[in-house]
Amino acid sequence: MPHTPIYNGKRNVSVIGAGFAGMAASALLARQGCEVTVFEKNDTLGGRARTFSGQGFTFDMGPSWYWMPDVYDRFYAQFGHTTADLYDLKQLDPGFAVVFSGNELMDIPADFEQLCALFEQTETGAGDKLREFIADGEFKYRVGMDEMVYKPGHSFIEFMSLKLLAQAMRLQLFSSFSRHARRYFKDPRLLALIEFPVLFLGAMPRDTPALYSLMNYSGLKQGTFYPMGGFGTVADAFRDIARSAGVNFRTSETVERLETHHGKVSHVHTASGSIKTDAIVGSADYRHIEHALLPEADRQYADDYWESRTFAPSCLLFYLGINKKIAKLRHHNLFFDEDFGLHAEEIYKDKKWPTAPLFYVCCPSVTDSSVAPEGQENVFVLMPIATGLPDPEPIREHYYQLLMDRLEKFAGENIRDHVVLKKSYSVSDFKNDYHAYQGNAYGLANTLGQTAIFKPKLKSPKVSNLFFAGQLTVPGPGVPPAIISGTIAAREVLKYLNS
Structure with a gap:
């Protein structure tokens, strides 16, 4: 986006939710000359990337994997910053x-050639196959x-360039990830390693x-990275950039209603009163904004x-402070010592508490004292x-043990x-803290029928100045x-205001 403001006078833009999507949108809009107010129902910023502290421990409550570093770099560069x-x-x-199984441990080295050697050691020919697979993912x-x-993601027309049409077959939008991976690898350990980001x-x-x-x-x-101090430092960086651009954050302020007139939102109503607005970015839960804040029509x-x-999974989380090493x-530990296929079926098809779950353990104190x-x-x-499972304390404790x-x-x-x-967090907490539909943790799954134009629309067709952002619209789940x-x-929003 060009840095030059495009307005002679200020336009008021309201943003609902101070997660990464809301903070990114607010900073860019303020930088273009808009008067931006962000309403956040919780008392801290960062959305799911909140932190909490106790007894000398500081826990990231949400994101812990730092992938796609170029996306962060690209955002920061718009404000004259580097990640460093x-x-x-x-x-x-x-x-x-x-x-x-059998407590076999496979360390995934940062050096790609060492990783190829590890694949070759696990399955003859898999080293070269990994090079081919990753080259395809890089494309x-x-x-x-x-x-x-x-x-x-408004319509197919966006994707109808000759260049994209020529590349369509190589992008494999209509091929199965599972089938694609099995063209390259046979060993179940390598397949589990390749498929875990999808699950x-x-x-x-x-x-x-x-x-x-492309995720592989x-x-x-x-590579896999870690921001020293935890993911809360990344949320702090977005907050500081937004504030420097002139964004006004109003925490502990829940939006109660969006007032509409003639197909536009005119006012945002909270317990503190109302604010006139020229446009809205809804970066909180999409369904909640529509069903709890808008008139039915x-x-x-x-x-x-x-x-x-x-929906992508919800999760059961335990935050643990342990008084020894x-x-x-x-730092990151994936436990694939049980049946991958069974757990996936129980998440997506049977929708039941798992019989023999896979799980993930993050231990950032290995890296960060x-x-x-x-x-x-x-x-x-x-x-x-x-998603949607009841999660009373006895069930949580059963799975903890x-x-x-x-x-x-x-x-x-x-x-x-x-x-x-010890602190647990699960479906009902996602509902209470984020209004998350069915307690989802990651948004919509990346199926073909829920990719790009098939996701919930970023622009409301019924309310001309209402736009959405976050994990339930394009491009999907995850921080980048x-x-x-x-x-x-x-x-x-800028296109709309300038039209």
Whole structure:
């Protein structure tokens, strides 16, 4: 976006939600001369990237994987910053580790040639196959970043350029990710490693377009990074950029109603009163904004639409402060010691609490001494689950014991007796804190029928000055897509205001 303001007078833009999408949109709009107010129902900024502290520990409550670093770089550059200006970004080595049955541990090295050697050691010929697979993923990533992902998804016409049409077959929008991966690899350990981003953030691998092998390029070739101090430092960077641009944040202020007249939002109503607005960016839960804030006549999606959608998982999380070090834990640890296919079926098809779940353990104190007291460990455990499940304390505790059994077996030492801080978080918490539909944690799954123009529309067809951003619209779940979503929404608001 050009830096020159496009208005002689100020236009008032209201943003609902201060996650990455909302903060990105607000900063870009303020930088263009708009008077921007962000309403955030919680008392802190960052959305799902909130933090909490206790007993010397600081926990990231949401995102922990820092992939696609160029998306952050691109956003910061618009404000004259580099990532290094804002926080210390460290590449992890190993990027992450995978635990298979029998407590077999596979460290994923940061060096790509070492990774190819690891694949070759695991399956004859897989080293060269990985080079081919990642080269294909890099092509998709470059085309996606340059040609596709910053489009608003209004209609097919956006994707009808001759260049994109020529590249369509190589993008594999209509091929299955699962089938694509099996063209390259046979060993179930390598397939689990390749498919895990799809399971944790997307859908069943067989229902996900092979286009999303671009994620493997980012994670395995670009690398896995960590912002020192935790993901809260990234949220702080977005907050500071937005404030420097002139954004006004109003925390602990829930939007109660959007007043519409003649197909436009005229006022935003909160418990504190109302504010006149020229445009709205709704970066909170899409369904909540439509169904709780808009008159019924102004809604574009009925309940049966949302009920028919395929959602990425919710999750059960445990934040644990442990008063000793755990030698075998890496920064990122994926426990694939049970049946991948069964857990995926139970998330997406059966929608039940899992029988033998896969899970993820993050231990940032391996890398960052600031997040835990000296000699202690900051750990959070994440188990993907279906959306909409009841999550009373007895169920949470049952899975805590189950996961800790397996974690202690892997670590070869007692951990439970050393837990000095414990907090759980699950479906009902996502609903309460974020108005998340069915307690979803990541938004809509990246199935073909929910990609690009098939996602909920970024621009309301019924309310001309209402735009959406975040994980339930384009381009999808994850922090980099949220940043991109806020960027697209800001651009579309500016087009509207300048029309």
